[in-house]
Amino acid sequence: YSQRYVSVHMNDLVGMKRLAQALAAEGRLAEIENRPAEAAKSYLDDVRLGNASVRGGVFIDALVGLAMESIGTALLERLSDRLDAKSCREIVETLETLDARRESWDDIVAHEHAWSRRAFPGFVYGVTRLMSSRSTRQTEEKGKQRFDDHLRNTRRLMVDLAAHAYELEHHQKPTSISDLVPAYLKAIPQDPLTG
Numbered sequence: 172y173s174q175r176y177v178s179v180h181m182n183d184l185v186g187m188k189r190l191a192q193a194l195a196a197e198g199r200l201a202e203i204e205n206r207p208a209e210a211a212k213s214y215l216d217d218v219r220l221g222n223a224s225v226r227g228g229v230f231i232d233a234l235v236g237l238a239m240e241s242i243g244t245a246l247l248e249r250l251s252d253r254l255d256a257k258s259c260r261e262i263v264e265t266l267e268t269l270d271a272r273r274e275s276w277d278d279i280v281a282h283e284h285a286w287s288r289r290a291f292p293g294f295v296y297g298v299t300r301l302m303s304s305r306s307t308r309q310t311e312e313k314g315k316q317r318f319d320d321h322l323r324n325t326r327r328l329m330v331d332l333a334a335h336a337y338e339l340e341h342h343q344k345p346t347s348i349s350d351l352v353p354a355y356l357k358a359i360p361q362d363p364l365t366g
Contacts, residue, residue, distance in 0.1 A: 176290070176331045177231070186233045187224055191217050191239035196263035198246055207253040215265055216248065218244030218325075229283040231315055233276075235319045244321075244328050251332055258275045265272065269358055276318045280311055319363040326360035 198213030221239030225232055247262065254262070330348060333355035337345045345351055348359055 173190055181231070184231065187220065188235060188239060191220055191242050192271050194220065195242050195246060198250075202250065202253075204306075207250055208255070208258045210246060210250055211254055211258055211262060214243040215245040215262055217246070218266065218269060222273060225279070227282060228279070229286050230279065230310065233279045233314065234320065237317060240325070241321060244301065246261070248331070250329050251328075251335055256336040256339040259332040259339075263329050263336070263355060265327060266332075269323075270325065270329075270360070273322075276315050279314075279318075321364040324345070328348050329356065329360055 194213050194217045198217075201213060203212035218240050219235040221241070221243065223236075224239065226318055227235035228236070234337070251259070275317040330351070333351045334345050337351055348356075352359055
């Protein structure tokens with residue numbers, strides 16, 4: 172809990188982002204070699220890495236973690252038409268599990284405030300918080316928007332993959348999202364903004 176920690180930790184985050192890019196490159200190579208199921212596993216590893224890196228972290232951890240997850244989800248979305256039903260089902264199951272374990276935005280904000288209180292103890296924290304309250308609030312709002320957008324995209328990907336698996340197995344598109352529950356989705360994913 173020091174002010175210096177953030178600058179040191181930034182190097183760790185850069186390394187994590189490079190790892191996410193390496194996983195994406197591994198997946199692209201598998202795609203080029205016509206191994207879509209293997210590519211999907213690499214992309215899903217990106218999602219796992221990003222999801223795990225957020226846990227217990229502060230804003231910057233959350234933003235970098237969301238960026239890593241987004242690499243994986245965007246590539247999975249692009250690849251989805253080339254996947255078989257089994258791969259789609261496995262990916263949906265993993266995404267649902269990761270989504271259930273995800274820390275809420277409120278938890279991330281609480282971690283940020285706890286870290287700030289310890290890094291800037293006593294009077295310094297109070298003055299710093301007071302002086303930066305407007306920018307902190309704006310940062311929290313922008314972060315929440317990115318967090319919710321990412322949740323929406325990930326949950327839409329779950330529905331799309333479940334629908335693709337349904338179509339491959341039933342030779343027709345589902346008539347509604349209810350057709351996907353419980354065989355393809357445990358539950359209908361909730362939109363973070365509208366519920």
